[in-house]
Amino acid sequence: MDPALKLEGVAKRYGRFEAVRDLSFEVEPGTICGFLGPNGAGKTSTLRMILGLTDPSAGRITVLGADDGRKVRDRIGFLPEERGLYRKITPIDAIAFFAGLKGVPLGEGRKRARRMLEEQGLEASMKKPMKALSKGMAQKVQLMAAIAHEPELVILDEPFSGLDPVNQQGLEKVIHDLAARGATVLFSTHVMQHAERLCKKVVLLANGRKVFEGSIDQARNTAPRHVELEGRIAPDQVSGLPGVAAVESTAVPGVEDGVQIHRASLAASADPQEALKAAFARGLDVRRFEMRQPTLHDAFIVLTGGDR
Amino acid sequence: MNRLILIARREYFAYARTIGFWLSMLVLPAFVVLGGMLPGYMKNASPVRTVAVVDMTGQGKGPQVVEAMDRLYLRDQASSLRRAALDEAGRGKADALRDLTEASGVEAGQARLKEIAPNAARGWTPGKRSVVVAPPPPDVAASTTVAQAEAALKPYVNGDRKLADGRALDAVAILTLEQGEVAARFWSKGVTDTRAEDAVDDALEEVLRADRLAAAGVRPEAVGALATIRPKLEVFSTRSTTGEAVTMRDRLPGLVGFAFGMLLWSTIITGASILMNSVMEEKSNRVLEVLLSSASTTEILAGKVLGVAGITATVLGVWAALGALILSSFAAAAPGLVQDFVDVLTGEGLIIYLLIYLVGGYLMYAVLFAAIGAFCETPREAQTLLGPIMILLSAPIIVMQLAIRTPDMAVVKVLSWVPLFTPFLMPARVPADPPMIEVVGTMLGMFVTAALMVWIGGKAFRAGALSTAKLDWKGVVGLLKREG
Numbered sequence: 001m002d003p004a005l006k007l008e009g010v011a012k013r014y015g016r017f018e019a020v021r022d023l024s025f026e027v028e029p030g031t032i033c034g035f036l037g038p039n040g041a042g043k044t045s046t047l048r049m050i051l052g053l054t055d056p057s058a059g060r061i062t063v064l065g066a067d068d069g070r071k072v073r074d075r076i077g078f079l080p081e082e083r084g085l086y087r088k089i090t091p092i093d094a095i096a097f098f099a100g101l102k103g104v105p106l107g108e109g110r111k112r113a114r115r116m117l118e119e120q121g122l123e124a125s126m127k128k129p130m131k132a133l134s135k136g137m138a139q140k141v142q143l144m145a146a147i148a149h150e151p152e153l154v155i156l157d158e159p160f161s162g163l164d165p166v167n168q169q170g171l172e173k174v175i176h177d178l179a180a181r182g183a184t185v186l187f188s189t190h191v192m193q194h195a196e197r198l199c200k201k202v203v204l205l206a207n208g209r210k211v212f213e214g215s216i217d218q219a220r221n222t223a224p225r226h227v228e229l230e231g232r233i234a235p236d237q238v239s240g241l242p243g244v245a246a247v248e249s250t251a252v253p254g255v256e257d258g259v260q261i262h263r264a265s266l267a268a269s270a271d272p273q274e275a276l277k278a279a280f281a282r283g284l285d286v287r288r289f290e291m292r293q294p295t296l297h298d299a300f301i302v303l304t305g306g307d308r
Numbered sequence: 309m310n311r312l313i314l315i316a317r318r319e320y321f322a323y324a325r326t327i328g329f330w331l332s333m334l335v336l337p338a339f340v341v342l343g344g345m346l347p348g349y350m351k352n353a354s355p356v357r358t359v360a361v362v363d364m365t366g367q368g369k370g371p372q373v374v375e376a377m378d379r380l381y382l383r384d385q386a387s388s389l390r391r392a393a394l395d396e397a398g399r400g401k402a403d404a405l406r407d408l409t410e411a412s413g414v415e416a417g418q419a420r421l422k423e424i425a426p427n428a429a430r431g432w433t434p435g436k437r438s439v440v441v442a443p444p445p446p447d448v449a450a451s452t453t454v455a456q457a458e459a460a461l462k463p464y465v466n467g468d469r470k471l472a473d474g475r476a477l478d479a480v481a482i483l484t485l486e487q488g489e490v491a492a493r494f495w496s497k498g499v500t501d502t503r504a505e506d507a508v509d510d511a512l513e514e515v516l517r518a519d520r521l522a523a524a525g526v527r528p529e530a531v532g533a534l535a536t537i538r539p540k541l542e543v544f545s546t547r548s549t550t551g552e553a554v555t556m557r558d559r560l561p562g563l564v565g566f567a568f569g570m571l572l573w574s575t576i577i578t579g580a581s582i583l584m585n586s587v588m589e590e591k592s593n594r595v596l597e598v599l600l601s602s603a604s605t606t607e608i609l610a611g612k613v614l615g616v617a618g619i620t621a622t623v624l625g626v627w628a629a630l631g632a633l634i635l636s637s638f639a640a641a642a643p644g645l646v647q648d649f650v651d652v653l654t655g656e657g658l659i660i661y662l663l664i665y666l667v668g669g670y671l672m673y674a675v676l677f678a679a680i681g682a683f684c685e686t687p688r689e690a691q692t693l694l695g696p697i698m699i700l701l702s703a704p705i706i707v708m709q710l711a712i713r714t715p716d717m718a719v720v721k722v723l724s725w726v727p728l729f730t731p732f733l734m735p736a737r738v739p740a741d742p743p744m745i746e747v748v749g750t751m752l753g754m755f756v757t758a759a760l761m762v763w764i765g766g767k768a769f770r771a772g773a774l775s776t777a778k779l780d781w782k783g784v785v786g787l788l789k790r791e792g
Contacts, residue, residue, distance in 0.1 A: 051601045053774060070604065078601040084593025086322065100314045101602035146598070 002065060004029040004153055004184035005050065010059030012045045012208075019045040021208045023059070027186055027201065029152075032179045034195035035188040037205035038304055043188040044081055046205070047157050050186075051078055064153055074102045077151035081158045081188075083142050087131040091117055091141040094130065095148050102149035109148060116144045120170070136167045143171065147178065154178055156187035160194050172198055192296040202296070206304040216296060223294035223302045224265045227272050229279065230288035232258040241278050243270025259287070311603040312611040319586060319615025324622060333623050337630045356437060357478040357504040358471075360444040360464075362457055365483050369490045369515060373483060374441050376511035381437055386410045389417045392432045396425035403538055439507040442471055448480065454493065457482050465497050479504040490515055561652045561739030566712045568662050569736035573704060576669045576731065579620040580677035583612055587681030587769075588690060596682070596773045605770040609762075613674045620670065652739070661738045661747075668754040669731025675758075675765030682772030704732040715740035724750055727757035 003026040012020040020042040027033040037043050048054045050061055052069030064072045085094050095116065096109030104112070117126050120140050125133055133141065139162060147154055156175075160168050175198055178185050189195055195202055195216070202219055204212035212219055224245070229238060235249040246265045266272060272291045279286050323329045363370025386409035393402040401424045409417030414434050422429040443449070445464055451457035457480075463469040464477040471477055479496035492512055494505055521531050590596040599608050635646050653659045676697070684690040703723065711720045715737045724733035730750045738747065 048774065053597070053600050073602060076601070078598060080594050080597045080601075082594045085595060086589070087593070088322065088326075097314065097318055098598065098602060101311050101599070103310075106314075142598075 001029060003027060003062070004031075004064060005033075005186065006062040007046075007050075008060045008062075010046070010049060010056045010061060012042070012049060012054070013057040019208055020049070020056075020205075023205070023208075023210050025203045025210060025213045027184055029184050030179060030182050031200045032175060032185045032187070032198050034199035034202040035186055035205070036190065036192070036195055036202055036300060037188070038190055041205040041304075042208040043205055044157055047078075047155055047186075047188060050155060051076065072153075074149065075152045077102075077146040077149065077154040079143055079146040079154075079156045079159055081161070083139055083162075085130045085138060085142055085145070088129045090127045090129060091122060091133070091144075092126050094141060095145045098145040099148035102151070104149045112148050113144070116148060117141075120144065136163055139163060140167065140170070143174065147174075150181070150183075152183055154183050154185045154187075156185065158189055159187055160189060160191055168194070192300050196296045204300065204303050211303045212299070219296055219299040219303070220294045221299075223298035224268070225270075225272065225294055226292040227264050227266065227275060228288070228290045228292060229262045229264065229284075229286055230259065231285040233260065233262060233284050233286070235260075235262060237282070237284055238262040238264050241275040243267050243272070243275050245270075312607045312614065315599070315603065315608055315611025316614035316618065319612050320618040322586070323582065323616075323619050329619070333626055337627060337634075341634065354438060354503075357439045357501070358442045358475055359439055359479045359481060359504045359508065360442050360448070360461075360477055361508075362444045362448055362451075362461075362480060362482045364451075364454060364457065365485045365490055367485070367490075369483050372515045372518075373481070373490075373492075373508070373511045376514035377439065377441060377507055380507070380510050380514065382410055382414065385414045385434055386417060388435060389414075389421055389432065392428045393421055393425040396428050401425075407538070438503045442473075442475060442477065444480065445469070445471060445477070454482055454484060458493070458495065461495055465495050467497065479508075481508045489519065560648050561658065562712045562715070562736075564649070564652050564658065565736045565739040566708055568658070569704075569708045569711070569732050572662065572666055572669060572735055573701075573708075573732045575620055575624060576666070576673050577701065578623075579616050579670055580673035582619060583616045583674050584677035584681035584684075584690060584694075586612060586616070587678050588684050588687075591682055591773060592685040600770070600773055605766050605773075609675065609678060609766055609769050612678060613671070616674065617670060624666075658735075658738060662735055664751065665731040665735050665754070668751070668758050671758040672728065672731070672754070672761050675761045675769075679765040679768035679772060682769045683775065684772075700728070704729045707733060708736045711736035711740075715742065721746070725753065727753045730754040 005027040007026075008024050010020060010023045011018065023042075023046060035043055035046070045054070049056045050063055050069055052063075052071075052073070060067070061069070063069045064075050066072045069076065089097070092110055092113045095113035096104075096106055099109035099112060100106050114123075114126065117123055122137060122140065125137060130138055130141065143156075143159065146156075154175075159171055159175075163171060172194065175185055175187065187198075199216060201215060202212070203210060204219070212222065227244075230252070235247050238244060238249070239247045241264070243266050244264045245267045248263045249260050250263075252259050252261055264275070266275070276286075276289055279289070361370045361373055386406040389409050390402045390406040393405050397405070405417060405420050405424065408420055418429070418432070418434065421432060445460070448457055448460045448464070451460055461477075461480040461482075464471070465480060467476060478498075479494065482493040482495070484491050484493065490512065492508060494508055496504060518528075518531050521534070522528065526534075587596070590599065596608075603611070635649065677694075680690060680693045680697075683693065707720055707723050707729070710717055711733060714720070720733060720737065721742075723729050724737055724746070727750075731754060734742075734747070734750055
């Protein structure tokens with residue numbers, strides 16, 4: 001099956017500044033792909049090139065089989081990073097208008113808008129002007145306006161920013177539902193928990209370059225594993241355990257003198273069980289031993305160079 | 309195409325559904341109607357001032373001053389009757405009407421007006437006298453010195469005492485002799501309303517002139533004749549519609565051209581400003597980015613331009629309807645003038661020219677202003693870019709006024725070739741029948757420039773819409789280079 005989205009050696013330059021460099025990745029149809037990276041990594045520039053809003057300085061982009069996002073704009077839904085709508089328009093009109101731009105007849109657009117607003121619990125605000133809605137409600141409306149035409153590819157730029165935890169959860173459900181319907185979702189974020197819960201695949205960008213492409217597990221594996229030991233143990237006793245590459249030690253406030261928590265990074269091939277066995281064999285005062293799997297956040301920090 | 313229509317439709321209703329739009333649209337006609345009615349209303353609504361003339365000259369100058377005041381009022385009414393009759397009856401009969409009125413009074417003049425200009429007579433009423441003369445109160449009249457008279461008159465002028473017939477006395481003029489000539493000491497309560505003072509002053513001037521001419525040996529009959537000298541000047545033009553004397557009908561196209569030039573200026577700039585604000589709002593709330601992902605730049609720009617054109621057309625349509633209503637209400641009073649106005653608009657193709665210049669002008673400025681809006685998020689940013697343009701745009705306003713009297717003046721001709729000024733200056737020139745080469749040439753220049761601006765404006769719009777750069781002309785040019 002052809003990928004829904006394919007970038008090959010894409011670059012974007014603004015004068016002398018290179019926002020995106022030699023970027024290549026693919027997104028399979030029907031998958032949720034997280035497009036991750038710190039602020040200024042080049043995510044928004046890439047999304048704009050995918051949509052055809054700006055041309056790449058080099059490389060090739062294929063979107064839903066077309067060589068230019070503009071050719072298939074009716075099959076794409078887009079939610080920009082900074083959001084807003086016409087202040088005086090009603091949610092129902094806003095959704096119908098943007099769906100209309102994507103080819104949905106106005107009457108049908110209004111029907112879909114009504115249904116979507118009801119599903120999101122916004123029926124009471126249907127005919128209020130947008131300026132009367134709360135920020136969370138307005139963001140929901142804008143998301144609905146972006147997907148009311150049932151697009152095959154949905155591009156969401158930082159969709160979770162500004163939402164409270166309840167609305168974030170609601171948005172995660174919407175994204176899941178989109179994928180369940182068969183749509184491909186590409187969303188940018190720098191909040192790793194969302195990507196971890198939603199994505200089958202992530203692409204990580206730093207300084208305009210791709211630093212990782214793969215599954216969540218593959219991403220996690222790029223970060224070192226840790227074990228945590230708590231007890232009256234000296235840091236050099238922990239660093240002497242087999243497989244331990246580095247140790248960070250902190251005193252536990254309010255606990256008896258000498259008790260510390262040691263966060264030990266393990267070497268790539270190390271077995272944490274060996275370290276535990278050695279600790280007991282050496283009679284160390286181990287009161288707690290915990291093996292910590294790296295999170296996507298850990299991987300993000302490592303891959304983007306944030307640990308340096 | 310559907311997207312274009314959808315954007316135009318949204319743009320149109322976003323404005324047309326607001327109360328502010330309809331209110332602001334009705335402001336101009338309301339001002340025009342009020343502006344037309346106000347002078348007449350003020351004239352008739354102003355209170356009449358009562359003046360007493362106390363003659364202390366010992367030469368009977370009091371009655372002469374009062375007579376002069378009556379004569380000046382009559383002369384004023386005679387001129388008003390002449391103006392009313394001019395279009396319908398022609399210059400000769402209008403002049404004769406003035407002479408008749410001055411000789412025989414307003415009633416005779418009004419009767420004659422009905423004969424020679426029956427339509428105008430229906431709308432003509434004698435002007436109200438702003439000043440009437442009352443006999444001085446007995447205690448003031450009995451005074452033997454100026455000081456006595458002034459002491460006696462103050463309670464009346466202050467409003468503490470009334471005249472015998474119950475009227476208030478607003479002012480008193482005490483006539484004296486100064487170096488052998490009549491002079492006056494004028495007392496009134498107010499200092500701002502000078503109508504009574506002016507009336508006494510004008511009357512005194514008449515009396516003094518007559519006295520001096522008499523002193524120089526001029527017979528009294530000759531003095532009267534001097535006051536009514538009327539040169540027999542008849543004005544002709546080879547371009548006159550009648551082929552003979554110049555009438556209001558001949559001057560009307562110039563005035564209409566100027567009026568429409570001004571109308572186009574305000575309509576085009578207002579429409580373009582609406583568009584700029586709309587784009588600016590979309591840019592600031594990021595709707596523009598979503599629009600760009602849903603439609604092409606051309607569709608967005610054309611849709612918005614079309615939507616605001618609809619707004620402009622609605623405004624002009626409503627104004628035209630109101631104008632027709634006002635004209636039809638005048639049709640009875642001045643049928644000739646209304647017919648002439650209609651003839652000027654339709655007979656000489658002026659309305660066609662106006663439509664062409666409206667389209668060309670609107671296109672140029674709409675695209676330019678929309679592109680500026682795409683670079684701005686706040687009115688302050690827009691001001692930075694718009695300032696120089698607005699200064700430039702004040703030039704046609706000044707030059708248009710020159711075009712009414714001298715449409716072939718070099719500066720008017722040269723500036724009408726500047727495409728940005730063409731839509732405002734050519735409507736003012738067209739009624740003067742400029743050479744066809746100039747009409748076609750300037751029109752061509754305007755549309756070529758409009759096409760060029762649509763092309764550049766489209767690029768600027770796209771560049772500006774996605775830009776977050778700080779705003780100045782240097783930055784705009786840089787962005788355009790990158791885009792192009």
